[in-house]
Amino acid sequence: MKHVKTLGTALIFGSLAFSGASLAGGASGEALSYTCAGCHGTNGASTGPASPSLAGMSAVYLADSMRAFKSGERESTIMMRIAKGYDDDDFDKMGAFFEKQTMHIADQSAGGMAGKGEKLHEKYCDKCHAESGMDPEDEAGQLGGQWTAYTEYQLQDVMDGTRDPGKKMTKALKKMHKKEGDAGIQALLDYYASKK
Template identity: 35%
Template sequence: MNNNYHKIKIIVMLGLFAAGANAADINAGKAKAAVCQGCHGSAGVSSSPLWPSLAGQGAIYLESQLNKFKSGQRENEVMKPIAAGLSEADMQNLAAYYASLPGKSAGGGSDAALIGQGKEKAGMCLGCHGNNGQGTGMVPKLAGQQPQYLAKQLADFKKGARKAPQMNAMAQSLSDDDIKALAAYLGSL
């Protein structure tokens, strides 16, 4: 075998080793998550309409959001100081931990007609958020979130208080009733 083959083999092996060395540690994430439990629940399932459930959310999305809170790109008076104290490894570990947990539906409430209206309008959401609202990569899981939390996020996108160009544009087309219906449906998944 030629010398270049061995050099390439060594470089690939070092790259694989380095990737493994940077792998997220779910147990470290679990230990770090103690501070998160007050808002996001002991198993990552929030019982409060103010805070999202993190269980089952994609690790890539969670890490991205922690970075946005830390940098100030996403504003939240509670999350900013928490994220400011996290290292890159902490964020990766927390994201891996919450992504490893099973999600649980918050339910959409008892208004079947409202849930049905939301289902009719949900096509605009499911193209990006997955056909069951399960999220994909950088796009968050909406299924099972607290309806009030979802409604607030949609309203914030509509007002421009939360910034994401595609969501800001999409939310502009929603009435307050549309927002309530979508939130009820997505929460029921």
């Protein structure tokens, strides 16, 4: 297991990495990330049904998301409250930790519109969410293999204006919805759930 090797190093350097500015008081990336596991799974591999997996996620995306939760720019039920306990340095450390983990594929069933969803993904989403939204290099959130409930919440929030992920995504999603309706959203969710 990857983490076994990395932690040995972390324990050696953890105590040297103290930063007085850090709200969490200079804890290592491993120590910080372990506190997430009660909701997001061991090493970020969530057992669902709604908490997103963080394992293998883009470090940049994760840290940016946490900054947005902290500032209130991005709304959530609970993440906004927890994000206020950390600073930028902590977010970067968490991002680096989770990016190193193997991406977790949710064990869930997919509806029957995955084929249609694949076409919609390629047309509307693929430009920013590469490889079915499973490539951390794209610095965007995980889509394929992510828990459906979570992705559905995000799409709802973009549609009703609760979440502003940037003009490009809002425009693309609304354009898709205008043409395909709610069935289009379901097709996308089916496609992402079908990725194994």
